[in-house]
Amino acid sequence: METNEYLEVFIEESKEHIQSLNDHLLELEKNPSDLSMVNEIFRSAHTLKGMSATMGYQDLANLTHKMENVLDAVRNNKLAVNTEILDVVLEAVDQLEEMVLDIASGGEGSKDVELLVEQLDAIENGEEIPAATKKVDDSQEEVSHSSAVNLASTLDEFERTVLLESKEQGFHNLELSISLREDCLLKAARVYMVFEILEQSGEVIKSSPTVQELEDENFDLSFTVLLVTKEDPQEIEKKVMKVSEVDKVQADLFTPGQPTKNGGDEPAPASNGSQTAVAEAPVKKEADKKASANKAPVNNKTIRVNIDRLDALMNLFEELVIDRGRLEQIADSLKHNELQETVERMTRISGDLQNIILNMRMVPIDQVFNRFPRMVRQLAKDLGKQINLEIEGAETELDRTVIDEIGDPLVHLIRNALDHGVEQPDIREQKGKPREGSLKLYAYHSGNHVFIEISDDGAGINRDKVINKAISNGVITSEQSETLTEKQVFQLIMESGFSTADKISDVSGRGVGLDVVKNTIESLGGNITIDSKLDQGSVFSIQLPLTLSIISVMLVEIEEEKYAVPLSSIIETAVIKKSNIMSAHNKKVIDFRGRVVPLINLKDVFEVPGDNEEDDYYSIVIIRKGDKMAGLIVDSFIGQQEVVLKSLGNYLTDVFAISGATILGDGQVALIIDSNSLIM
Amino acid sequence: MPEESNQDIKAIVFQLNEEEFAISVKQVGSIERMQHITRVPQTAEFVKGVINLRGVVTPIIDLRKRFGLEASEFTESTRMIIVYMEDMEVGLIVDAAYDVIDIPKGAVEPAPEVVGTVDVDYIEGVAKLDSRLLILLNMNNVLSYEEVKALKTVEG
Numbered sequence A: 001m002e003t004n005e006y007l008e009v010f011i012e013e014s015k016e017h018i019q020s021l022n023d024h025l026l027e028l029e030k031n032p033s034d035l036s037m038v039n040e041i042f043r044s045a046h047t048l049k050g051m052s053a054t055m056g057y058q059d060l061a062n063l064t065h066k067m068e069n070v071l072d073a074v075r076n077n078k079l080a081v082n083t084e085i086l087d088v089v090l091e092a093v094d095q096l097e098e099m100v101l102d103i104a105s106g107g108e109g110s111k112d113v114e115l116l117v118e119q120l121d122a123i124e125n126g127e128e129i130p131a132a133t134k135k136v137d138d139s140q141e142e143v144s145h146s147s148a149v150n151l152a153s154t155l156d157e158f159e160r161t162v163l164l165e166s167k168e169q170g171f172h173n174l175e176l177s178i179s180l181r182e183d184c185l186l187k188a189a190r191v192y193m194v195f196e197i198l199e200q201s202g203e204v205i206k207s208s209p210t211v212q213e214l215e216d217e218n219f220d221l222s223f224t225v226l227l228v229t230k231e232d233p234q235e236i237e238k239k240v241m242k243v244s245e246v247d248k249v250q251a252d253l254f255t256p257g258q259p260t261k262n263g264g265d266e267p268a269p270a271s272n273g274s275q276t277a278v279a280e281a282p283v284k285k286e287a288d289k290k291a292s293a294n295k296a297p298v299n300n301k302t303i304r305v306n307i308d309r310l311d312a313l314m315n316l317f318e319e320l321v322i323d324r325g326r327l328e329q330i331a332d333s334l335k336h337n338e339l340q341e342t343v344e345r346m347t348r349i350s351g352d353l354q355n356i357i358l359n360m361r362m363v364p365i366d367q368v369f370n371r372f373p374r375m376v377r378q379l380a381k382d383l384g385k386q387i388n389l390e391i392e393g394a395e396t397e398l399d400r401t402v403i404d405e406i407g408d409p410l411v412h413l414i415r416n417a418l419d420h421g422v423e424q425p426d427i428r429e430q431k432g433k434p435r436e437g438s439l440k441l442y443a444y445h446s447g448n449h450v451f452i453e454i455s456d457d458g459a460g461i462n463r464d465k466v467i468n469k470a471i472s473n474g475v476i477t478s479e480q481s482e483t484l485t486e487k488q489v490f491q492l493i494m495e496s497g498f499s500t501a502d503k504i505s506d507v508s509g510r511g512v513g514l515d516v517v518k519n520t521i522e523s524l525g526g527n528i529t530i531d532s533k534l535d536q537g538s539v540f541s542i543q544l545p546l547t548l549s550i551i552s553v554m555l556v557e558i559e560e561e562k563y564a565v566p567l568s569s570i571i572e573t574a575v576i577k578k579s580n581i582m583s584a585h586n587k588k589v590i591d592f593r594g595r596v597v598p599l600i601n602l603k604d605v606f607e608v609p610g611d612n613e614e615d616d617y618y619s620i621v622i623i624r625k626g627d628k629m630a631g632l633i634v635d636s637f638i639g640q641q642e643v644v645l646k647s648l649g650n651y652l653t654d655v656f657a658i659s660g661a662t663i664l665g666d667g668q669v670a671l672i673i674d675s676n677s678l679i680m
Numbered sequence B: 001m002p003e004e005s006n007q008d009i010k011a012i013v014f015q016l017n018e019e020e021f022a023i024s025v026k027q028v029g030s031i032e033r034m035q036h037i038t039r040v041p042q043t044a045e046f047v048k049g050v051i052n053l054r055g056v057v058t059p060i061i062d063l064r065k066r067f068g069l070e071a072s073e074f075t076e077s078t079r080m081i082i083v084y085m086e087d088m089e090v091g092l093i094v095d096a097a098y099d100v101i102d103i104p105k106g107a108v109e110p111a112p113e114v115v116g117t118v119d120v121d122y123i124e125g126v127a128k129l130d131s132r133l134l135i136l137l138n139m140n141n142v143l144s145y146e147e148v149k150a151l152k153t154v155e156g
Helices: A004-030 A035-055 A058-075 A083-104 A114-124 A133-145 A157-168 A187-201 A211-215 A233-241 A269-295 A307-334 A337-360 A372-383 A400-421 A425-430 A463-472 A478-483 A486-492 A514-523 B139-143 B145-155
Strands: A172-180 A202-208 A222-229 A246-253 A362-364 A387-392 A397-399 A437-446 A449-456 A527-533 A537-545 A550-558 A561-566 A570-577 A582-584 A587-592 A595-601 A617-625 A628-634 A636-644 A658-663 A669-673 B009-016 B019-024 B028-033 B047-053 B056-062 B079-085 B088-094 B096-103 B108-110 B123-129 B132-137
Touching: A004 A035, A004 A083, A004 A372, A035 A058, A035 A187, A035 A211, A058 A083, A058 A114, A083 A114, A157 A172, A157 A202, A157 A222, A172 A187, A172 A233, A187 A202, A187 A211, A187 A222, A187 A233, A233 A246, A307 A337, A307 A636, A337 A362, A362 A400, A372 A387, A372 A400, A397 A400, A400 A437, A400 A449, A400 A514, A400 A537, A463 A478, A463 A486, A486 A527, A514 A527, A550 A617, A550 A628, A550 A669, A561 A636, A570 A628, A587 A628, A595 A617, A617 A636, A636 A658, A669 B047, B009 B079, B009 B088, B009 B132, B047 B088, B079 B096, B079 B139, B088 B139, B096 B123
Parallel strands: A387 A437, A561 A669, A595 A628, B019 B132, B056 B088
Antiparallel strands: A172 A222, A172 A246, A202 A222, A362 A397, A437 A449, A449 A537, A527 A537, A550 A561, A550 A636, A570 A617, A582 A587, A587 A595, A617 A628, A658 A669, B009 B019, B009 B096, B028 B079, B047 B056, B079 B088, B108 B123, B123 B132
């Protein structure tokens, strides 16, 4: 079947549904009586099943189907939610995710799910979870049984009774023969639509092949359905014909014969009933589900766009920004009124356009946060700790490229907080804290940055332990340790080769973690700071730029060369008299608003050619990194500008103090100064 | 170049310090006139800087410096040959670039022990065409990353 074009959509949607399953299941755990949550879960599971069956992913469909059965029982108050059930269901969701990922990476999405299926069956039948092999065999047998062609002859006693009763109550029993067109591409989808229509007019009692097989496309082109309805056979025919790609429909009245005595062939009546219910279940649920889905309000209209296209759009726009800069320059030098006006207008419009394009690339950080509840739950379990995770500001938006990179560092920090931060419940009690530790994830916007805070109320960082470790690892000397501030001490734990955990665990503590986190965040143009109080907890705050590709810079000139300093790291600019420059430790410093700020002469750092003529005044750009400040001596300020960040290419990597380049209005390349590496 | 036997090698010929060199056209993206080069501080000496090549920031190497030849003023005929190497894009400054010629397979000989003052490792071979002597360059070694890095650390 030609389903490739649907594959991408399928994978995307499956991921979404799996995520929503995860979310809602966790909600449900907190609030087991909330049946609306079960409905949500059910809806996701059901859609997932339908989609995977349509796409021909058998195992995926099977597992979801079983899961759905359990959920249905919960929904109908036949089962009470408890942790064991949720564990199995969550495990199933995990498996589903693996399968979808397998499909996404080109695999078949097949997986051995027998054990889980058994467990789910057991739950559904109210048995103990592990032992349930028999039931599986039974129901499988049933499926193979019912694939016989002649529907009437396969009717079991229960179905016959239903048909007879409905006839007595004035319903028609119809036998519908439906054939699909030969060129029908999505057979299962058509079947689904047919069933949906039938369910609106009556009740489907049985179908041949079975619903399961129909959903799996295990049929040729035609199938037969037994329907109990009050409507006219012709009406039904017409309705079904409305489904596209249906070739032929024939509805015949049908009278079930008397119950036969071939009970020997069939399973015992008691289990028989329940099995029929299982076979019928999907059809019914389809109807239920559809009904509720139809009721759901149509909210935002969205389309899916491949991220590559957005990247291409962004690249084109970047070119436009460069030309815009050039136009501005030309207009300025020509002093032609009309031209200037037009250019100004264009600048405004392209400014708006830039906002829109940048916004388009923005995604809520929820995309990263949403996997954490699951992770925290599992980790807390593994570690034997009790954790209450709070997430705030999940709607905060960040550029897609940042989102893609920030996941791993956050995972690491959370693992760290759970493993080393929050104590075991007993210890917490001894310390007079609640047994349940709290972990808070908090994201918010501020200016051109997004801040993410990860705070726990755990043991905090032991300053002395950090210092001792740092000294023994040779990161600092003992003399240095005495002058360090609290924050500087905490920064030490992010140096490479540093791990303060007494014992190394699986979760974290191999000593290669936090420095990687720090590097990743800095490579994104952000920074991370740590605050901690012993026995009260720690806060890791991450500051990230909103976007990576277009940044505001201050252009400065040093001799003939132009450099760009990112506005985000500039505090202010100043012009300082030469006599105000003092000297400390052979370094030039200035007194800037009561603080001693070291000066860096960019001419020396960048070895700018030119004679060192001394001026009486220095132009200084004050930059900062965290709490530290420095003043960059330049020749003159050119002004503020939006520029497009470009890399220097693969040939020139790791150029000191240069984070990239940009193309100015006159077509020349200006280098962007990496102020982080200038401040030690 | 045994892998290209039976075939002529199409090459761009350029001039550097009175000698003629050749690079396979397959590696050449374009030939550009000189334009403003932005110096990149603290890089290897032969890295002249970067240019804006139609929106792409492209590093430029001064081939004279790379080969240890004496520097000379840029003239009207000075060109930048943009070469593509694996995932890199680099421009080479040469005295002049004028020709595309076919070098018959048989005309190529392995590099002699010593050719001028140039270190042998970036010379792939020498082609004799009539009275001309073309030096075929191995671009990988010309740009040799290890060497660049080594130079960087020495300087830095």
